[in-house]
Amino acid sequence: MHGNASSSHSSVSHIGSGALSHVYIQYPPLRCRISGSRGLFYDDGNKLLILPTSEQVFSWKMVPYSPHVAPTSDSVCEGPIMSIWYSLDAKILAIQRSNFEIEFRNRETGETFSQKCKSETESIHGFFWTDCPICDVVFVKTSGLDFFAYDSESKALFLVDSKKFNITWYVYTHESRLLLLASGMQCKSFIGFQLSSAGIIRLPKFEMIMAKSDANSKPVLAAEDVHIVTVW
Numbered sequence: 001m002h003g004n005a006s007s008s009h010s011s012v013s014h015i016g017s018g019a020l021s022h023v024y025i026q027y028p029p030l031r032c033r034i035s036g037s038r039g040l041f042y043d044d045g046n047k048l049l050i051l052p053t054s055e056q057v058f059s060w061k062m063v064p065y066s067p068h069v070a071p072t073s074d075s076v077c078e079g080p081i082m083s084i085w086y087s088l089d090a091k092i093l094a095i096q097r098s099n100f101e102i103e104f105r106n107r108e109t110g111e112t113f114s115q116k117c118k119s120e121t122e123s124i125h126g127f128f129w130t131d132c133p134i135c136d137v138v139f140v141k142t143s144g145l146d147f148f149a150y151d152s153e154s155k156a157l158f159l160v161d162s163k164k165f166n167i168t169w170y171v172y173t174h175e176s177r178l179l180l181l182a183s184g185m186q187c188k189s190f191i192g193f194q195l196s197s198a199g200i201i202r203l204p205k206f207e208m209i210m211a212k213s214d215a216n217s218k219p220v221l222a223a224e225d226v227h228i229v230t231v232w
Contacts (some may be wrong), residue, residue, distance in 0.1 A: 034053065044175060058071040094127065096126065099124060
């Protein structure tokens with residue numbers, strides 16, 4: 001990574017649609033010389049900065065960070081990339097290809113399989129890996145949550161549990177292990193889940209207090225308005 005590189009991408013994608021844990025990249029100090037980049041993603045579970053191209057995925061370790069260490073790379077099939085995250089043991093690379101499909105790739109063997117929505121009436125907001133003992137990966141869909149366990153022998157996902165909610169957007173950080181689901185016309189109603197070492201703990205439902213507005217307009221809370229902060 002170099003400060004005077006040629007790529008013009010300066011945004012960072014992240015888990016969820018409104019929070020970013022510990023990384024902020026402001027144009028123009030940090031750029032990348034790798035051509036054909038499709039943006040940057042920050043994997044806060046593995047502390048990786050990820051840059052995909054049409055056929056490869058490059059990643060840099062951010063903690064500890066060394067500008068002299070070359071990135072690791074993985075070959076991937078060409079196709080759209082909405083989000084991309086490594087499993088916490090770094091053995092699996094998962095790519096959200098569309099609102100209905102997530103592709104999983106074994107980094108050692110190169111074998112791939114896909115997990116799709118079962119219903120045409122639902123779509124996938126996003127997903128994330130977890131170290132919760134009950135499951136390995138969580139799909140956040142418009143219709144609720146799916147908790148999957150990954151079986152290394154069969155190289156497949158198995159549904160452990162599902163929870164039905166109407167979800168407009170979500171925020172999650174691996175550092176906090178906290179998942180917030182927003183719903184309602186103004187997206188001010190929240191359901192929270194703590195994915196702890198004790199399992200999945202549902203938090204009490206709450207509503208965000210919105211700023212006063214004109215009688216003819218109702219403000220809508222956006223994902224970028226909400227940030228999860230861990231305070232010690």
